[in-house]
Amino acid sequence: MADDTILLDHGSGGLASQELISDLFLKHLDSPVLRDLEDSAVIDNQAGKLVFTTDSYVVDPLFFPGGDIGKLAVHGTINDLAMRGGRPLCLSLALILEEGMPLDDLEKIIISVAEAASESGIPVVTGDTKVVPRGKGDKVFINTSGIGVVDDSLSLSSKNGRPGDVVILSGTMGDHGITIMTRRAGIALEGNLRSDTMPLHRLVDSILTAFPKAVRTFRDPTRGGVATTLNEIAAASSLLISLQEEALPVRPEVRAACEILGLEPLYLANEGKCVAVVDGKEAENILDLIKQQDEGREAVIIGRLEEGKAGRVLINTPIGGSRVVTPLHGEPLPRIC
Secondary structure (H helix, E strand, C coil), X not given: CCCCECCHHHHCCCHHHHHHHHHHHHHHCCCHHHHCCCCCXXXXXXXXXXXXXXXXXXXXXXXECCEXXXXXXXXXXXXXXXXXXXEEEEEEEEEEEECCCEHHHHHHHHHHHHHHHHHHCCCEEEEEEEEECCXXXXXXXXXXXXXXXXXXXXXXXXXXXXXXXEEEECCCCCHHHHHHHHHHHCCCCCCCCCCCCCCCHHHHHHHHHHCCCCXXXXXXXXCCHHHHHHHXXXXXXXXXXXXXXXXXXXXXXXXXXHHHHCCCHHHCCCCCCCEEEECHHHXXXXXXHHHCCHHHCCCEEEEEEECCCCCCEEEECCCCCEEECCCCCCCCCCCCC
């Protein structure tokens, strides 16, 4: 392509659009189904229930330590499918581009999408591109949708929690949220602040294969963080969730950044972690399995579901006190994903 920025003509559906598709998108997204360039993708019949999700990504900045908007979009949609026990089959990719966006930046994002899809084993099979005038967008917005299948016998839900169940968190809290915030603000801090974005479908599949009857629900603590996710589980199950403060995993550099900025890691977004509510009798065995895998090496048990004040989350402190953890109020960190 002769131009080095996105033009309105790239969204016209004409020759420039065709060149953008063939010279950039198909160059990197080499899926046989996508290459047909039909109006929709035809997916072979699959045994089980279909699971479907969609999400939009408007993160600022587009590129950050540990990832970028393209990788985030792929991983986020895969994880949404996985949290319902779905085995992801395929993704769609739709982009809204702003006139004037550098084509080099767009290509970096598409390369990242292609790498994330390839590493995850989940192809992009259909997509769309639109262009808005300069000043009417912010470089690029991405929408991804995903389709997967769930075994007929499986029914994961936040409503499934029972007294005695245990809450497992697959790793440290707040890595993505604090990375985006410090990067956006231009704040340089010691330590290796990086987004935790990663796909979790293989981790989830291994747990469900080994312990199909012991898992009540998986949840993806993105916006609103672990605190908001746990409040939603407590409300859905009509139970109390009791947490142990000393068990909550936070990297030292994340904790230090939060103290400087006055933030609580419990409310920061995570893009490569899951909350699992499991049968207390199998919790230690499930934790051992999770810790054997790269996605869960830092997994810990953080709390339990109990009879009590329905819908409430409490943190128990090392000195014997407790405090209520409410859902996130307001938006302390806009455009994190």
